[in-house]
Amino acid sequence: MARKVKIGLDYFPHSCDHDDELKYIIALHKDTGYYVYFRLLEKIYKNLGYYIEWEKKNIALFSDEINIEIPKIITILNDCIEEKLFDKNIFNKYNVITSKGIQERYFEAIERRKHSCVIKEYILLKDDYINEINVNINWLNVDKSTQSKVNKTKVDYKKVLLSELENNSDFPQKEYLDITIAFWRLFIENLKEKEISTARIEKANGKWIDNIRLLIETDKYNLDDLREVFKFLQVNEFWKTNILSTSKLREKFEKLLLNARKDETRVTKEGCTARELAEVIGKHFATD
Numbered sequence: 315m316a317r318k319v320k321i322g323l324d325y326f327p328h329s330c331d332h333d334d335e336l337k338y339i340i341a342l343h344k345d346t347g348y349y350v351y352f353r354l355l356e357k358i359y360k361n362l363g364y365y366i367e368w369e370k371k372n373i374a375l376f377s378d379e380i381n382i383e384i385p386k387i388i389t390i391l392n393d394c395i396e397e398k399l400f401d402k403n404i405f406n407k408y409n410v411i412t413s414k415g416i417q418e419r420y421f422e423a424i425e426r427r428k429h430s431c432v433i434k435e436y437i438l439l440k441d442d443y444i445n446e447i448n449v450n451i452n453w454l455n456v457d458k459s460t461q462s463k464v465n466k467t468k469v470d471y472k473k474v475l476l477s478e479l480e481n482n483s484d485f486p487q488k489e490y491l492d493i494t495i496a497f498w499r500l501f502i503e504n505l506k507e508k509e510i511s512t513a514r515i516e517k518a519n520g521k522w523i524d525n526i527r528l529l530i531e532t533d534k535y536n537l538d539d540l541r542e543v544f545k546f547l548q549v550n551e552f553w554k555t556n557i558l559s560t561s562k563l564r565e566k567f568e569k570l571l572l573n574a575r576k577d578e579t580r581v582t583k584e585g586c587t588a589r590e591l592a593e594v595i596g597k598h599f600a601t602d
Contacts, residue, residue: 323359323360323363323420323423323424335397335398335399336351336399338397339351339390339393339394339397342393343389343393346386346390347390349380349382350380350382350387350390350391351390351394353376353379353380354366354391354394355416358411358416359416359420363424364412364416364420364421364432364436365404365410365411365412365416365433365436366410366411366412367408367410368391368405368409368410368411369409370488373387385489385490385527385530385531389531391411398413399413400412400413401413401438404436404438407435408435408436410436412436412438413438414438414439417437417438417439418439421439472519472520472521472523472524473519473520474519474520475519476494476495476498476519476520479520480495490523490526490527490530491523493540494522494523494525494526494560496544497526497560498515498518498560500544500548501515501557501558501559502515502516504547504548504554504555504558505555505558508554508555510555515558515559518559522559522560522561525559525560525561525563526560526564528564529563529564529567533564533567539567539571542571542575543563543567543570543571543574545574546570546574547570550573553573557570
């Protein structure tokens, strides 16, 4: 049996001096930022050597492996990209995490390997530089099926109807989409109960998702907060017809949460049904 060709690395150099970009990530996210960044580096170097594909399955597995929630990982990653710790153009075009520094260290580490395959579109270094280090490089192009998948995720979701996004398993931030869909359906049900037209809400698009993301990432509300407000909007007669979008939901969220906590009509967590918010977002967020 032929020996399996080694791709990744067993170890990589770790400098004790941090650039200002990494210092900023640490200042912003404390130890968690540092931890996520270096665990990403470990993942890259160990598996494919100079990049990792940032797709739904890999995100979920990485989150489970390091025991940090997906939204927090995504926030830290986005900040790393903005600080140029990872290449923004490659990430936006291919959903791939890499950088010039990662590639330099990788190709220097494999200079004596006899067989190495490289995807040309992901490379940030000059061909001559790589070939000078290792003449046994086999240059490849992005697989057409991979390219198709990448293009699929790069559609401007803000212009797509929620009804069309609902069953999109390739959506890059599925947890936010699921939460948005849950509230969207609740708003529709509340209007139907009052025999009010739902035509306008049924045309809601992906812009609604950003408000949910900001509620969690910027406003720092958690699963229990979202549950309470969701259930409150199911039973409170006044707010049922006054909260009909995620932008209004975010605007009034603090007030809604306070009312929910003192309202005697609110139900318990255990009262949530399968199609209510608790189950929908429970798949993506762990309770405290």
